[in-house]
Amino acid sequence: MPIHNADIAATFTEIADLLEIEQANPFRIRAYRNAARIVGELGREVRAMVERGENLKALPGIGDDLAAKMREIVDSGKCRALEKLHAELPPAITELLHVPGLGPKRVRMLWHELEVQTLEQLARAARDGRIRELPGFGAKTEANILQAVEAHLSKVRRIKLTTAAQYAESLVPWLASARGVARVEVAGSYRRCRETVGDLDILVIAAAGSAVMARFIAYEEGAEVLSQGPTRASVVLKNGLQVDLRVVDAAAYGAALCYFTGSKAHNIALRRIAQEQGLKLNEYGVFRGRDRIAGADEVAVYRALGLPWIAPELREDRGEIAAARADRLPRLVQLADLRGDLHVHTVATDGHHTLEEMALAAKGLGFSYLAITEHSRRLAMAHGLDPRRLAEQCDAIDRLNATLEGIVLLKGIEVDILEDGSLDLPDSALARLDLVIGAVHSRFDLPRAKQTERILRAMDHRYFTLLAHPTGRVIESRAPYDADMLRIIRHARQRGCFLELNAHPERLDLLDSHCLMAKEEGVLVAINSDAHSRDDFAHLRFGIGQARRRWLEAANVLNTRALPELRRLLAQVRR
Numbered sequence: 001m002p003i004h005n006a007d008i009a010a011t012f013t014e015i016a017d018l019l020e021i022e023q024a025n026p027f028r029i030r031a032y033r034n035a036a037r038i039v040g041e042l043g044r045e046v047r048a049m050v051e052r053g054e055n056l057k058a059l060p061g062i063g064d065d066l067a068a069k070m071r072e073i074v075d076s077g078k079c080r081a082l083e084k085l086h087a088e089l090p091p092a093i094t095e096l097l098h099v100p101g102l103g104p105k106r107v108r109m110l111w112h113e114l115e116v117q118t119l120e121q122l123a124r125a126a127r128d129g130r131i132r133e134l135p136g137f138g139a140k141t142e143a144n145i146l147q148a149v150e151a152h153l154s155k156v157r158r159i160k161l162t163t164a165a166q167y168a169e170s171l172v173p174w175l176a177s178a179r180g181v182a183r184v185e186v187a188g189s190y191r192r193c194r195e196t197v198g199d200l201d202i203l204v205i206a207a208a209g210s211a212v213m214a215r216f217i218a219y220e221e222g223a224e225v226l227s228q229g230p231t232r233a234s235v236v237l238k239n240g241l242q243v244d245l246r247v248v249d250a251a252a253y254g255a256a257l258c259y260f261t262g263s264k265a266h267n268i269a270l271r272r273i274a275q276e277q278g279l280k281l282n283e284y285g286v287f288r289g290r291d292r293i294a295g296a297d298e299v300a301v302y303r304a305l306g307l308p309w310i311a312p313e314l315r316e317d318r319g320e321i322a323a324a325r326a327d328r329l330p331r332l333v334q335l336a337d338l339r340g341d342l343h344v345h346t347v348a349t350d351g352h353h354t355l356e357e358m359a360l361a362a363k364g365l366g367f368s369y370l371a372i373t374e375h376s377r378r379l380a381m382a383h384g385l386d387p388r389r390l391a392e393q394c395d396a397i398d399r400l401n402a403t404l405e406g407i408v409l410l411k412g413i414e415v416d417i418l419e420d421g422s423l424d425l426p427d428s429a430l431a432r433l434d435l436v437i438g439a440v441h442s443r444f445d446l447p448r449a450k451q452t453e454r455i456l457r458a459m460d461h462r463y464f465t466l467l468a469h470p471t472g473r474v475i476e477s478r479a480p481y482d483a484d485m486l487r488i489i490r491h492a493r494q495r496g497c498f499l500e501l502n503a504h505p506e507r508l509d510l511l512d513s514h515c516l517m518a519k520e521e522g523v524l525v526a527i528n529s530d531a532h533s534r535d536d537f538a539h540l541r542f543g544i545g546q547a548r549r550r551w552l553e554a555a556n557v558l559n560t561r562a563l564p565e566l567r568r569l570l571a572q573v574r575r
Ligand code: DGT
Pocket: 187, 188, 189, 190, 194, 196, 197, 198, 199, 200, 201, 259, 260, 261, 262, 263, 264, 267, 268
């Protein structure tokens, strides 16, 4: 069974959680949490690194012990350290940690005193009024716990697109290699590049009697078969992700692809258009009376409805159909339009590769420029740069640029925006840079007016160029900080500075809705990888997907500009 980074990260997180409940050494716990984060954010598969015999200890915070555990997980699918903890503690107890207000101490007490081991038992204990009796709990806490558990139990689970991609990219070749399969494609919200997906919808063209269904059911990562028939089946994978498979004829493939790509709202709008023209649209084709006038090919399905083909990312019934009818669909930005990346880190702070390694990797992607933007000193955890180290890096960049061919390194910084809106480095340190990215990394809790003012003030700084990950959210784990994004975007317009769409899989920030706001307000967006390793440039495709969902064209994106034009734009922002 192929092991994905998400599996390794989940194993380490679970170990850390269980150790916390056992009240183990905090340093040990932190080492596992750190490893889970590093692996979870890595732009390449640990499995491939192990297969190639690469040194896992090159990853930050990974020593002999963790490297050995990673190899063990990749090789055997198991981790003895976790199994040992499972033998000592109830299996589902870590779920309790995800209830707001419950830390390891309380979970331990609930388990020891009330024998609560699962969310259901927790809810029952709360309903019975048993929790309030425990020292340090009380009736109010009990009520809060009950509410949180019930909300949690009813919440439908969605999975990050980037995580789903790891699973889809193993499953698709597995299905494609079955006898009689002509084509495999993932439709649904995955194809529309939503930032999270509820399940995967996979479409297959296969001849009658093909082995694809049997192969799907036999997939090693499958945990449970929910339903199974000759042309459709649903399986839940071990990670909880549901996969719906449909086998269709080549003659209906385009119509099925259109139907199962959705969204539902887009489908309904298309069907209405068909009806207006006396046609019928369903998952088998476009029909006039009993004649199928289109079906095999998605472009032809749209054409039969009198429309140009609409890119999947647009299919949300958010104006794309009217735009298509008027022949005014946007020419969406593509990965190949990017000429460079304006936000990366190196070994000087918390990155894994050197300046030169990052430059060569960027050049390998066809980029003509790459901005080096380390953290500033305030982020001590990430070894942020002070003025002296920044100056040294600038010198190193100058020396390297003199020898590099085909790629130019730009000098930048990801400087912390302090609580009062000032920047973490003095003007004298920033003056020499080509660009200054400002970022909020602290005090996410400021009230809306204060948070907004803080960011506006930072933008007014004479050297400020670009606002990094503008809302600060981390997908499914940290909500955006409370700030007036429209005001921030309008201020960026007046100030002439830019916004980032950070393509890091945990972030995808600018959010979907703000991308459109930026476009409408005329603020250029930089789609950046925030790479901490040369493999992380792979994140860019998810940033591109997010941008496309909100209609961004190459012209709306800063780093589609050629270097001379980019330099001109960056210089214009300085005061
Ligand atoms: P998800 O899985 O929640 O992230 O979102 P989707 O869009 O992948 O939704 P899903 O998996 O329930 O269904 C896949 C596609 O199938 C959906 O985008 C459109 C189509 N579909 C599903 N149910 C209906 C329906 O009741 N009417 C129409 N017109 N289309 C539907």
